Amino acid sequence: MRSTGTRSSLFRSGSILRQASGRLRDQATLTTLSRRGFLAALGGLAATPVFSRSTLAESLIGKEAADGVPLFVSAFKKADGDYGVGILDDLGQVLGEISLPGRGHGVAISPDRTRFVAFARRPGTFAVVVRPFEDAEPQVIAAQSGRHFYGHGSFSADGRLLYAVENDYEAARGVVGVYDASGKTISRIGEIETHGIGPHDLMIDPDGKTLIVANGGIKTHPDMPRKKLNLDTMTPSVVYLDAENGDLLAEHALGTSLHQLSLRHMALDGNGRVWVGGQFEGPQADQPPLVAVLGRDESIRVTDIPDSIAPGLQNYVGSVTANASGEIIATSCPRGGQTLFWKASSGAFLGAEAIIDGCGVAPIDQGSFLISDGNGAVSLVEDPTRPAEILARPPGYSWDNHMFALT
Amino acid sequence: MMIRQLALATLAIVCAGPVLAQDFEPPLERLIDGYIRPSMSEFAETAGSLPGAVDAVCAKAPEKDAQETFRIAFAAAVEGFSKIHFLRFGPLLEDDRLNRLAFLPDPRGAAQRQIRKIYAKKDETVLSPQTISAKSVAVQGLTALQLIAFDKNSAVRLAEPDDDREFTCGYARSIAENIAGIAADLASEWDDPDGYAKVLLTSSTGNERFHTSKEAIESVFNTLVTGLIIVRDQDLLPALGSSQEDAKAYRFPFSRSGNSVVYMKAELQGIRDALFSMNLMAMTPEKFHWIYNGVDFEFSNAQGYLDNLQSPLRQTFEDGDGYAQVSILAITVKSIRNTLATEMAGALQLAGGFNALDGD
Numbered sequence A: 001m002r003s004t005g006t007r008s009s010l011f012r013s014g015s016i017l018r019q020a021s022g023r024l025r026d027q028a029t030l031t032t033l034s035r036r037g038f039l040a041a042l043g044g045l046a047a048t049p050v051f052s053r054s055t056l057a058e059s060l061i062g063k064e065a066a067d068g069v070p071l072f073v074s075a076f077k078k079a080d081g082d083y084g085v086g087i088l089d090d091l092g093q094v095l096g097e098i099s100l101p102g103r104g105h106g107v108a109i110s111p112d113r114t115r116f117v118a119f120a121r122r123p124g125t126f127a128v129v130v131r132p133f134e135d136a137e138p139q140v141i142a143a144q145s146g147r148h149f150y151g152h153g154s155f156s157a158d159g160r161l162l163y164a165v166e167n168d169y170e171a172a173r174g175v176v177g178v179y180d181a182s183g184k185t186i187s188r189i190g191e192i193e194t195h196g197i198g199p200h201d202l203m204i205d206p207d208g209k210t211l212i213v214a215n216g217g218i219k220t221h222p223d224m225p226r227k228k229l230n231l232d233t234m235t236p237s238v239v240y241l242d243a244e245n246g247d248l249l250a251e252h253a254l255g256t257s258l259h260q261l262s263l264r265h266m267a268l269d270g271n272g273r274v275w276v277g278g279q280f281e282g283p284q285a286d287q288p289p290l291v292a293v294l295g296r297d298e299s300i301r302v303t304d305i306p307d308s309i310a311p312g313l314q315n316y317v318g319s320v321t322a323n324a325s326g327e328i329i330a331t332s333c334p335r336g337g338q339t340l341f342w343k344a345s346s347g348a349f350l351g352a353e354a355i356i357d358g359c360g361v362a363p364i365d366q367g368s369f370l371i372s373d374g375n376g377a378v379s380l381v382e383d384p385t386r387p388a389e390i391l392a393r394p395p396g397y398s399w400d401n402h403m404f405a406l407t
Numbered sequence B: 001m002m003i004r005q006l007a008l009a010t011l012a013i014v015c016a017g018p019v020l021a022q023d024f025e026p027p028l029e030r031l032i033d034g035y036i037r038p039s040m041s042e043f044a045e046t047a048g049s050l051p052g053a054v055d056a057v058c059a060k061a062p063e064k065d066a067q068e069t070f071r072i073a074f075a076a077a078v079e080g081f082s083k084i085h086f087l088r089f090g091p092l093l094e095d096d097r098l099n100r101l102a103f104l105p106d107p108r109g110a111a112q113r114q115i116r117k118i119y120a121k122k123d124e125t126v127l128s129p130q131t132i133s134a135k136s137v138a139v140q141g142l143t144a145l146q147l148i149a150f151d152k153n154s155a156v157r158l159a160e161p162d163d164d165r166e167f168t169c170g171y172a173r174s175i176a177e178n179i180a181g182i183a184a185d186l187a188s189e190w191d192d193p194d195g196y197a198k199v200l201l202t203s204s205t206g207n208e209r210f211h212t213s214k215e216a217i218e219s220v221f222n223t224l225v226t227g228l229i230i231v232r233d234q235d236l237l238p239a240l241g242s243s244q245e246d247a248k249a250y251r252f253p254f255s256r257s258g259n260s261v262v263y264m265k266a267e268l269q270g271i272r273d274a275l276f277s278m279n280l281m282a283m284t285p286e287k288f289h290w291i292y293n294g295v296d297f298e299f300s301n302a303q304g305y306l307d308n309l310q311s312p313l314r315q316t317f318e319d320g321d322g323y324a325q326v327s328i329l330a331i332t333v334k335s336i337r338n339t340l341a342t343e344m345a346g347a348l349q350l351a352g353g354f355n356a357l358d359g360d
Helices: A035-045 B002-015 B025-048 B050-058 B066-082 B094-101 B110-120 B142-149 B165-191 B196-201 B213-240 B260-277 B286-307 B322-348
Strands: A017-019 A071-078 A083-089 A094-100 A104-109 A116-120 A126-130 A139-142 A147-155 A161-168 A173-180 A187-193 A199-204 A210-215 A237-242 A248-252 A261-268 A274-280 A291-295 A298-302 A319-322 A328-333 A338-343 A349-354 A358-364 A368-373 A378-381 A389-392 A397-405
Touching: A071 A094, A071 A104, A071 A116, A071 A358, A083 A104, A094 A116, A094 A126, A104 A161, A104 A397, A116 A147, A116 A161, A126 A147, A147 A173, A161 A199, A173 A199, A173 A210, A210 A261, A237 A261, A274 A319, A274 A328, A319 A358, A328 A358, A328 A368, A338 A358, A368 A397, A389 B213, B025 B050, B025 B066, B025 B165, B025 B196, B025 B213, B025 B260, B050 B066, B050 B165, B066 B142, B066 B260, B094 B165, B110 B142, B142 B165, B165 B196, B196 B213, B213 B260, B213 B322, B260 B286, B286 B322
Parallel strands: A104 A147, A147 A199, A199 A261, A261 A319, A358 A397
Antiparallel strands: A017 A094, A071 A083, A071 A397, A083 A094, A104 A116, A116 A126, A126 A139, A147 A161, A161 A173, A173 A187, A199 A210, A210 A237, A237 A248, A261 A274, A274 A291, A291 A298, A319 A328, A328 A338, A338 A349, A358 A368, A368 A378, A378 A389
């Protein structure tokens, strides 16, 4: 018999960093760090070593798991109300997890795949740097005073810098926070203007020298965290910025008739073009396009969503992801419970998978996608014309908007 | 879809305007006392009889009809489990109990692979309930017991006279005790007035987990909705495949032991009973009471479709109209899910979804 002393985790001190209990391997030693220390770090003590190193400390992911197994990372909410970011294998099993002090959103993965940074969902003010394969404590980055994170970021091509989209909320101005990631810890060294409001997703252009930012266009202020303040005048855009000096190299916007389509999430296809998904802030009865494609020197054009599917999507795309070859683009629509697939070269609609609350999408294998949903399932889509296969449903997890291939 | 949107729009209009905050603690109390505690207690009882049933088969001089007794005991434990597996909150999530009780879904046969390795090296750590609980979740629950105790044709093979007889009996006994222990822990934790019941039942004044009783009932209500998604997407669709020619009866949960129909009947009945135990209709404006009658009708139709199936499905599913029955069952379950997630949640003004709820 097992001890009956267990309680809901409400009565238990949480741990920050641990190998997941949802284990498909025999139990290993757990690594735990105190939650209090973690929260203290967010109180502005980030510079001090708040994580007391446990003598049991070991890497979050064992070498065995890291060796050759494709890994994925996604933010989650648990049934007990806790937030965190989890590392999953290619069968959807949770191998490790890190608690977060609030809801997470996007994750930036270093080019050498040894580190990742989990960003708070807007208007959160924390980002957590994790080295999952080392015996290393997570580093908490607190947003600079007067800024909050928007939920996305990216490492530079050489991994020495980290870029994070942020809100200069008093000036209602989007910025990219630039962080030095070349040392042991990551620290902010400057910022670049995004030439728009509400920057959301950020990518590095294949040239390695240019930032691509989707300015969602929606003005918000942390005093009214989720309220949209400028829906009548919003002007979303996708901009190309010189990573070196912040110069605006190119700017793409939809016409005035679509100015309420907030351009938010992006992916690069195999030809280096940008696919962007939007959420429409105009009248609910309208049925605008939701997906567009553009290039630096190629004007933006929208795709056609079939009439049989469009009405149910509730005008909302949650994430945009290319498969490994960049030939197929997936756009998830969690409000409509559909994930749409597109042929990158022609923009043709390939099909849709019905996955309720499905949102996180990551590339897996040669051409397939892994899709996570708010009901905990991790599904494999190998062919958009056949039903998705549910690989796993780790109990108690609600997977958040985005999933990324970690290895 | 259009009709549903119209219905939703109507609901939104009807429900607009100031509404007094409802106290959802009474329905939560009814759920705990009227459904969760009795179901957990029933599962503890059926699971508690598994070790004895293993012993009876594995005894040197097996009791007459011991295999049949085991088959019945296993079916009862599966049935007990299917009435609680969708209660994915609180004690069932602690210590990874749900995964340890049954590793589902397992489309790639991870459990079979791991069990094969256990047999290859005669891993003795599976022979004790103390050590098996620290093994992989895939090798210590009902799904693992099914793999070692039944053959592909749904016959009991536990204690068959082969080279592995003793090992299999010891392993089965250890799994049975592990399951019985987890089930007993679940029952006692739900009985504990200071356990998760307290978290749900102190929500109206707010606690660390829930700010309001509405938040608490949303967490429970949405779990039932997820349960219906699991029934359709995880239990039915993989077996249906993309066509009748592509049907895979072995993908039904607990098909190996011939318990798929038992399992699906009990989980749907359980979700229905849990929902109706709360008597949410009493808190719903009268003009929406039809929703409850409609849902109840559909739940009863679902039972009817399952009654039309012949167990074990691995042997019967390809013949007759089983495929048609399960196809219409899948449509019915989807319809129940949609009614709960839209009409019923709307009438009660409950929020659902996670990524869909508040976009970013």
